Amino acid sequence: MNTKTSGGFSITNYHNVSEIYRQLDTLVNQAPHPIRRKDMEAYLEGFQKKYASSKPVIEQAMEFIPGGVQHNLAFNYPFPIVFDRAEGAYLYDKDGKRHIDFLQAGGPTVLGSNYPAVKEKMLKLIKNTGPSTGLFHEYELKIAQFICEHLPGVDMFRMLGSGTEACMAAIRVARLATGKKNIIKMGGGYHGWSDSLVYALRIPGTAGFDAHGIPRASRKYTQEAFPNDIKSLERRLRKNKLSGRGTAAVIVEPMGTESGTRPVDYEHNQQIRQLCDRYGALLIFDEVVTAFRVGISGAQGYFGVKPDLTVFGKVVAGGYPAAGGLGGSRDLMEYLAAGLQTGKKRAMVGGTLAANPLSSAAGYYTLKEIKEQQACEKAGAAGDRLTLGLQQIIKDLDLPFVAYNQGSICHLETTGTMFMPINMKKFWTIPKTLKEIKIRKHMMEEMGAAYMMEGIVTLAGSRMYTSMADTDEVIDEALSGFERVLSKCK
């Protein structure tokens, strides 16, 4: 571990991973426990009334926007709600109704939404430079310097437009640097939607299941290992070595796939690092969710593991647009040098609006505030309070649901949808499993709608991001809402 500041972390006690998997196994091995039909119908009827003014807007949007909403996470059941205002822990819908915001824009807003100190800087900046010039702005240096000073695996930083772009850049650099092609990811993990990484999404073992519209050739060199299973990764690496083709990189979400939904043992990342070194593969940490949420030095600071390349997104622009970036050791990052003079072959990346003054400055001031305000620790304490409260409710109601958290990343599994095992080898079992997944997915949507009716916005009815703005009062109010919903489950 090098000497870079590690700072505080959002995680106080690392969770008991085998106990979580034991509970999740129990959950998926029994029939689902949905909200009683009568109660769910009352929620849905109430939803139509409570959000009546959002409905026509969404219906109109269906005419012009595929699916009615632009953002995957805004696709709420039975219809999306139109939001007007975001402030700290709360969102306000079109009618001014207040909601506790555990979506937090999908993760970027560790300080809480629309944080005033950053907003003021942004307003001033817009007055001076406007949102973009295409030329160098000093905030590009400020944010790069801050990141290089705080992330153990980052000597240089290149800002990009999104996490998806940054993942693409990471594997391009890895292939260029190693001269190899194979990329191993963990089954179920998400690394954006580029052709080669739409592979084994959400559920391990599903390979090209979601790769509609993507030629098979694009995923020819993408492989998966089973999450939290070091032996499965070693088997892959060994196979690639024996084939003579080797492995360019192993890319992982360090907290576990789908933002820690499938958690990993504490020592897992260290073991991956050792395997990568043994087999000559680069290690890429996808810290799109974890960087500056788990801690100012990222999950790499927390686990004490130095990756070769680090992918950034979300918090890196503080919730402002164009959030992406790649960091790594100097020798690797030089493959991304702009201009012609590097003497190395260049990994082509770009982006008209990448590193615009707005995203660079928003990211810089957000990261500075996160550090000064100890926002990761505060958001993590809120996540602990929420999770402990949920665990108590689940216990009191004697339900098989599972609540766990990695600091401010909180999971509430009521259906276990992503844990349904799809066995591609026993292909004849797939239709039955898919049917079961569909039922559980719909239950998840209904849970999300019920939480919404209790004034709580979640991510897909199963994940909650907490922020520094979540005081004990906010969390306790949310817990009362969750209790009302869960007490209606049969």
Ligand SMILES: Cc1ncc(COP(=O)(O)O)c(C=O)c1O
């Ligand atoms: C771990 C991870 N990697 C990559 C991405 C893609 O980032 P973006 O949505 O900015 O393209 C996401 C987005 O949720 C993510 O969670």
